[in-house]
Amino acid sequence: NQVLEMFDHAYSNYMEHAFPADELMPLTCRGRVRGQEPSRGDVDDALGKFSLTLIDTLDTLVVLNKSKEFEEAVKKVIKDVNLDNDIVVSVFETNIRVLGGLLGGHSVAIMLKEKGEYMQWYNGELLHMAKELGYKLLPAFNTTSGLPYPRVNLKFGVRHPEARTGTETDTCTACAGTLILEFAALSRFTGTSIFEEYARKALDFIWEKRQRSSNLVGVTINIHTGDWVRKDSGVGAGIDSYYEYLLKAYVLLGDDSFLERFNTHYDAIMRYISQPPLLLDVHIHKPMLNARTWMDSLLAFFPGLQVLKGDIRPAIETHEMLYQVIKKHNFLPEAFTTDFRVHWAQHPLRPEFAESTYFLYKATGDPYYLEVGKTLIENLNKYARVPCGFAAMKDVRTGSHEDRMDSFFLAEMFKYLYLLFADKEDMVFDIEDYIFTTEAHLLPLWLSTTNQTVSKKNTTTEYTELDDSNFDWTCPNTQILFPNDPMFAQSIREPLKNVVDKSCPRGISRAEESLGSGPKPPLRARDFMASNPEHLEILKKMGVSLIHLKDGRVQLVQHAVQAASSLDAEDGLRFMQEMIELSSQQQKEQQLPPRAVQIVSHPFFGRVVLTAGPAQFGMDLSKHKAGTRGFVATIKPYNGCSEITNPEAVKEKIALMQRGQCMFAEKARNIQKAGAIGGIVIDDNEGSSSDTAPLFQMAGDGKNTDDITIPMLFLFNKEGNIILDAIREYEAVEVLLSDKAKDRDLEMENMDQKLSENDSHKQNSEEATSASQDVGAVSEEPEEGENSDITEPDSLTPADADSDSVSISNQDSYVPGTDEASAPEPACTQGDHQPQEQKTEMESNSKVNWDNKVQPMESILADWNEDIEAFEMMEKDEL
Numbered sequence: 001n002q003v004l005e006m007f008d009h010a011y012s013n014y015m016e017h018a019f020p021a022d023e024l025m026p027l028t029c030r031g032r033v034r035g036q037e038p039s040r041g042d043v044d045d046a047l048g049k050f051s052l053t054l055i056d057t058l059d060t061l062v063v064l065n066k067s068k069e070f071e072e073a074v075k076k077v078i079k080d081v082n083l084d085n086d087i088v089v090s091v092f093e094t095n096i097r098v099l100g101g102l103l104g105g106h107s108v109a110i111m112l113k114e115k116g117e118y119m120q121w122y123n124g125e126l127l128h129m130a131k132e133l134g135y136k137l138l139p140a141f142n143t144t145s146g147l148p149y150p151r152v153n154l155k156f157g158v159r160h161p162e163a164r165t166g167t168e169t170d171t172c173t174a175c176a177g178t179l180i181l182e183f184a185a186l187s188r189f190t191g192t193s194i195f196e197e198y199a200r201k202a203l204d205f206i207w208e209k210r211q212r213s214s215n216l217v218g219v220t221i222n223i224h225t226g227d228w229v230r231k232d233s234g235v236g237a238g239i240d241s242y243y244e245y246l247l248k249a250y251v252l253l254g255d256d257s258f259l260e261r262f263n264t265h266y267d268a269i270m271r272y273i274s275q276p277p278l279l280l281d282v283h284i285h286k287p288m289l290n291a292r293t294w295m296d297s298l299l300a301f302f303p304g305l306q307v308l309k310g311d312i313r314p315a316i317e318t319h320e321m322l323y324q325v326i327k328k329h330n331f332l333p334e335a336f337t338t339d340f341r342v343h344w345a346q347h348p349l350r351p352e353f354a355e356s357t358y359f360l361y362k363a364t365g366d367p368y369y370l371e372v373g374k375t376l377i378e379n380l381n382k383y384a385r386v387p388c389g390f391a392a393m394k395d396v397r398t399g400s401h402e403d404r405m406d407s408f409f410l411a412e413m414f415k416y417l418y419l420l421f422a423d424k425e426d427m428v429f430d431i432e433d434y435i436f437t438t439e440a441h442l443l444p445l446w447l448s449t450t451n452q453t454v455s456k457k458n459t460t461t462e463y464t465e466l467d468d469s470n471f472d473w474t475c476p477n478t479q480i481l482f483p484n485d486p487m488f489a490q491s492i493r494e495p496l497k498n499v500v501d502k503s504c505p506r507g508i509s510r511a512e513e514s515l516g517s518g519p520k521p522p523l524r525a526r527d528f529m530a531s532n533p534e535h536l537e538i539l540k541k542m543g544v545s546l547i548h549l550k551d552g553r554v555q556l557v558q559h560a561v562q563a564a565s566s567l568d569a570e571d572g573l574r575f576m577q578e579m580i581e582l583s584s585q586q587q588k589e590q591q592l593p594p595r596a597v598q599i600v601s602h603p604f605f606g607r608v609v610l611t612a613g614p615a616q617f618g619m620d621l622s623k624h625k626a627g628t629r630g631f632v633a634t635i636k637p638y639n640g641c642s643e644i645t646n647p648e649a650v651k652e653k654i655a656l657m658q659r660g661q662c663m664f665a666e667k668a669r670n671i672q673k674a675g676a677i678g679g680i681v682i683d684d685n686e687g688s689s690s691d692t693a694p695l696f697q698m699a700g701d702g703k704n705t706d707d708i709t710i711p712m713l714f715l716f717n718k719e720g721n722i723i724l725d726a727i728r729e730y731e732a733v734e735v736l737l738s739d740k741a742k743d744r745d746l747e748m749e750n751m752d753q754k755l756s757e758n759d760s761h762k763q764n765s766e767e768a769t770s771a772s773q774d775v776g777a778v779s780e781e782p783e784e785g786e787n788s789d790i791t792e793p794d795s796l797t798p799a800d801a802d803s804d805s806v807s808i809s810n811q812d813s814y815v816p817g818t819d820e821a822s823a824p825e826p827a828c829t830q831g832d833h834q835p836q837e838q839k840t841e842m843e844s845n846s847k848v849n850w851d852n853k854v855q856p857m858e859s860i861l862a863d864w865n866e867d868i869e870a871f872e873m874m875e876k877d878e879l
Contacts, residue, residue, distance in 0.1 A: 003421065014389065024405045042090070046406075060411055078126070142159070174242045211284040218233055241301075277321035280295065324498075327375070349413065608722065618709065635671060641661045689719065
């Protein structure tokens with residue numbers, strides 16, 4: 001009764017204040033007439049001056065047992081609606097709302113006529129209007145691919161001099177793939193096969209253009225070439241109803257090819273996009289890589305589709321996650337992030353969540369979903385109800401309204417809410433005899449055996465052989481799905497009941513998942529890698545350009561006009577905001593001090609001290625004053641991302657490996673398993689150096705890293721090459737990993753001096769000493785405060801490889817990428833130069849150490865002068 005009262009409030013206000021306009025403007029209590037109100041862009045393409053809301057509401061009146069009102073509404077449509085308007089409309093919206101509304105109205109009209117009480121005068125007038133509209137949409141299909149143009153002029157068609165359309169090149173997958181139910185029903189009702197043929201051709205073309213390795217489709221496709229324009233793939237806006245119509249076309253038309261296609265796509269969706277309870281967009285060519293960090297509200301239909309397929313568990317999980325978001329914000333925001341923050345704050349009273357709630361209740365019989373329905377009703381009345389109807393939410397956070405009540409609110413929302421609570425005796429017909437279109441219009445299932453003008457033999461092949469035990473569950477049976485277990489659904493929901501407020505799970509990068517690493521959102525600021533070509537391609541798409549600075553850092557600048565689309569521009573803006581927030585946050589975080597890698601073997605004896613970045617896992621060198629000492633060995637594979645194939649060479653040694661391709665913690669585990677006593681990760685970015693870029697600390701992988709007990713340090717490329725060059729020249733190279741440089745190994749150095757005198761190797765020794773001073777002069781013992789941060793996979797936080805600091809510029813503005821205070825440096829803090837007092841202390845200590853050897857001060861100074869001269873010469877030679 002409450003649903004009926006709410007419907008009456010909305011419908012009566014439309015009829016009183018708006019009809020024959022397309023939609024009601026509930027805040028100003030008037031109708032929205034296209035051309036008389038400020039343009040809202042593509043949203044207005046649904047309006048065609050054909051009393052949209054009334055047509056869209058026809059079969060809802062019958063579902064709500066308002067047959068008398070339905071009869072009056074049909075008469076108004078026949079009498080007042082004109083379909084021959086000189087106006088450009090969306091083919092997709094006109095099909096699902098107007099053509100679907102006319103066909104749904106015709107379906108229930110002939111049902112009521114058969115019952116003998118209402119509509120006795122009806123003679124197919126709505127079907128005649130539907131056929132007229134169908135012919136007006138056909139010119140849009142005049143393309144070589146068979147994909148329709150996105151818009152058509154109701155009076156002049158497409159490419160006519162007065163049509164004002166026909167120049168478009170792209171359409172969305174859902175726009176071209178959500179026609180088969182209405183067009184096939186029109187053909188079956190009228191016996192005119194052309195409509196079904198055109199819709200099938202469009203579906204066939206999309207199927208043929210799917211990405212063959214992933215079996216996914218993109219969001220936007222070129223209607224002439226079939227090339228994918230937007231190559232991200234999900235189950236939300238732009239693709240949603242394409243998947244829905246494949247499965248429902250099988251149900252309505254009985255054509256197995258549609259089921260085979262759906263199953264192929266569904267397997268890919270569950271393999272790549274489904275990350276329970278989340279559904280995250282991926283790239284069709286690289287489905288392991290997430291394309292977004294947020295979800296849009298249109299994906300709320302998907303649990304309902306999963307119910308129709310019979311895959312109940314993930315449907316319950318996703319639905320519960322969405323419900324938790326609604327309980328937090330009162331409505332489902334148009335888009336929200338993987339950690340459930342509002343991304344787009346609007347809510348135009350969309351019905352998809354109510355749709356899934358109804359289907360889950362039908363499948364489970366669980367009264368929990370009745371409580372969910374009550375929450376929806378209460379929120380609509382409390383927050384969206386206004387004197388002249390129900391107003392869309394402009395911002396779910398503030399509760400502000402928008403002067404808008406879309407036709408789908410009456411077509412779908414009240415239909416699903418009424419059916420959720422209705423008993424069988426409340427219905428004037430059996431709802432199970434019909435299938436819902438994406439706009440919730442009713443088409444009778446008996447159409448499957450009527451006017452079969454198209455062969456059911458599938459003309460497309462190459463279906464993937466899938467191991468899916470759910471495929472024989474196309475028509476869910478509660479006795480099969482929930483045998484004697486009324487608590488089944490609750491047991492699935494229970495772990496998710498606090499998912500929004502407490503757990504805040506992050507999306508899992510599929511690339512990471514395949515490597516067995518921990519959770520990490522796709523291309524969040526914290527994950528950005530400037531050397532990753534996939535990330536650079538995503539940045540370009542978002543209108544973000546990357547500029548390499550002379551000091552080794554990179555600068556990010558966003559030009560929104562250069563983004564591939566407005567959605568990509570939004571993504572870019574969010575990415576830049578995250579980068580700035582991350583910079584501010586990480587500069588406040590406590591950092592670990594840098595560590596030291598000291599080469600202690602012949603002929604270096606501790607003179608070469610390399611400044612190294614610490615790790616947030618493994619042995620804490622500050623608590624082990626002796627450090628870890630051992631000979632170094634290069635591992636195979638060099639990236640350390642899989643099992644070490646030369647463990648005999650690594651055992652009891654310090655492993656050298658290259659940065660990249662997996663998480664730091666994974667490298668550590670692999671070398672520890674091979675018997676290494678420590679590890680050094682060398683930057684793969686050619687030329688990077690600690691004297692031109694801040695250091696950083698290696699982060700864990702989001703999992704418990706207590707199992708890693710060996711020390712791990714990070715060296716930039718220049719410092720790492722010093723060790724690699726030493727290995728090539730001397731083979732056996734011993735290093736000390738510690739929290740700070742130790743006194744030089746006097747015993748070994750004295751031994752070396754004796755060997756030098758006996759073997760006349762003074763020249764080689766001087767060269768080695770000179771080389772040591774080259775590094776020593778650049779890499780003096782660092783202050784404990786000099787530090788920075790990194791997270792992996794080779795991802796800096798958030799910069800990468802050649803960018804250890806990122807300066808950010810947004811909306812065409814410029815932020816200097818130098819050491820100016822205004823330049824944010826996420827993930828890293830520029831180290832200060834050594835204070836003079838520290839240098840003095842080091843020099844003093846050095847004198848004491850040299851004095852321990854029986855050498856005159858003049859000799860010491862002479863050696864130092866030689867070293868300085870040698871260093872200056874090598875610096876000039878860029879050694």
